[in-house]
Ligand SMILES: Nc1ncnc2c1ncn2[C@@H]1O[C@H](COP(=O)(O)OP(=O)(O)OP(=O)(O)O)[C@@H](O)[C@H]1O
């Protein structure tokens with residue numbers, strides 16, 4: 001596994017490549033033979049029933065979960081084992097969580113500058129400039145001096161997006177970024193994500209927001225029981241060129 | 257009903273009165289009830305004091321309180337000469353101070369060892385914890401003094417310091433580990449996802465959130481270390497308890513001296529607790 005890590009990726013445009021990936025939690029196999037590649041500029045939406053392995057798959061990209069079978073390449077580097085290399089990969093991959101996970105003991109500004117200051121050796125003022133730039137982009141720069149607990153859920157999630165962007169990642173991962181939000185705040189977060197997509201950011205998004213998928217995705221991946229059951233273009237997916245399970249799942253979530 | 261609350265006035269806490277008015281109480285009833293509780297406490301203490309006094313009288317114990325002054329200090333030709341009790345408490349403070357610092361260090365290292373991925377780190381930490389927790393402190397002290405001290409050529413003071421530090425360090429380790437593990441998983445993940453190095457993750461994200469959980473029990477531990485330090489009197493380190501024992505064998509004033517020694521520990525530990533409480537309240541306000 002590790003001796004392939006120096007080998008350059010065949011296609012430099014492929015930012016994420018899963019090849020035959022398997023993942024177990026003890027006896028339970030959560031991912032089965034996952035093959036998936038995400039190209040530069042692609043916007044992949046991942047959906048599927050609860051427990052189907054969506055989070056596990058996306059978390060394997062930056063190794064918040066590690067896999068036991070197959071290989072995962074991110075930006076041309078294999079992610080496995082080596083901590084230093086993993087840290088490098090993680091700096092190229094931004095992640096946004098369902099529960100925001102902002103650092104509660106730091107101001108909004110500090111939340112966003114921590115990565116740039118510690119990882120890229122930027123001075124405080126350089127990092128502040130970058131942070132304010134991204135906070136402006138998610139329209140929350142005026143809250144820079146507050147603490148996470150003083151912000152609404154939607155605002156916190158936008159800060160989390162700015163925090164991830166401040167590392168200037170090549171790929172952004174989103175794991176159900178809106179499902180912990182009150183309905184009236186969902187759109188402010190989706191709008192920010194749509195803008196990001198319009199700017200050409202490569203994105204992998206686990207979400208049940210089919211409106212967002214329709215508007216923003218170019219590929220839709222449907223998972224069930226740890227497998228990728230569908231992986232097709234958006235138009236194809238929504239036009240009904242999909243299997244029974246995907247159909248059943250879609251009609252269920254589109255009902256409400 | 258009487259909850260101990262850090263902001264409660266000391267007197268109220270000593271008497272076990274919560275000092276908080278119950279919402280439906282009219283003020284007068286509240287005061288009357290508090291007074292009644294104070295009276296109860298005073299009555300109980302009074303009875304206790306009387307029992308001791310009566311018991312001592314029955315034994316025909318001769319109280320000699322007038323002799324205790326010089327045990328603290330003497331002034332000879334205008335010069336202040338500390339007596340055995342003052343010297344003893346200074347040694348106790350030294351002993352407890354040095355062991356505190358060491359026990360925090362040992363605790364932190366052990367906590368890191370237990371949580372690390374290294375098998376060596378984990379097994380060393382676990383062995384240390386199991387040995388310290390499953391043998392009596394007194395036996396540990398003898399091991400340090402009679403076995404390790406001669407081998408490594410350390411004197412009785414340092415044997416006492418190291419033994420106490422090793423003992424309290426095992427509790428500090430669990431307090432520190434508990435605090436660190438109480439930080440939410442999402443915080444670790446966010447730090448990892450940001451690409452922080454392991455050191456930066458702990459330094460900037462985890463430890464700052466664990467400290468408010470660690471500090472209160474840790475300060476409690478260090479205050480109790482002052483009490484535990486009395487045990488090193490068995491290897492004749494000249495701290496407060498040893499000095500008390502020596503005075504008793506010289507003067508046979510066991511009752512007076514034990515009351516004084518206990519009182520000195522009490523004053524020391526309660527004043528430290530009060531200081532820590534004040535500090536905590538200030539820290540909470542600052543946040
Ligand atoms: N840490 C873990 N330990 C054991 N099993 C786990 C763990 N994390 C996930 N699983 C199991 O792996 C399977 C996939 O979980 P995963 O969180 O990836 O699902 P998901 O598709 O994201 O579901 P949801 O829509 O509910 O978020 C589930 O059956 C889950 O119980």
Ligand SMILES: [Mg+2]
Pocket residue numbers: 054055056175176
């Ligand atoms: Mg999930």
